[in-house]
Amino acid sequence: QVQLVESGGGLVQAGGSLRLSCAASGRTFSSYVVGWFRQAPGQERDFVSRISTSGRITDYAVSVKGRFTISRDNAKNTAYLQMNNLKPEDTAVYFCAAGGSWSTNSGAYDSWGQGTQVTVSS
16 A cells, blocks of 8 residues: 545635645555545545556546646656636545556545545635
8 A cells, every 4th residue: 555645725716726736655656546536525435537557548537527637756656636627516525546456436446645625616
């Protein structure tokens, strides 16, 4: 396992942007698929995006495609989620996760950060 810490959440107006970071510990970060998930109050934890170990393959939920960009810098043991044109429905706690398979299922990820709150006002 690796230890993950998210940061960068906050309050923004609709149409604004926010950049989330996920800092990982350990020497094996580059061996893990990284996923971003989000959970709104009273709702399930939903898939947002994932990125391959090399960073060359990315995938997005339909609801965020074209607005969000996932990336990673293995030399810095950090993954990112750039969020543009934010909407009120993006309001949620955002989690980064690391896993050993290419999956959109939260259960496939072994390590999780503590979450960071993103609030988008209208």
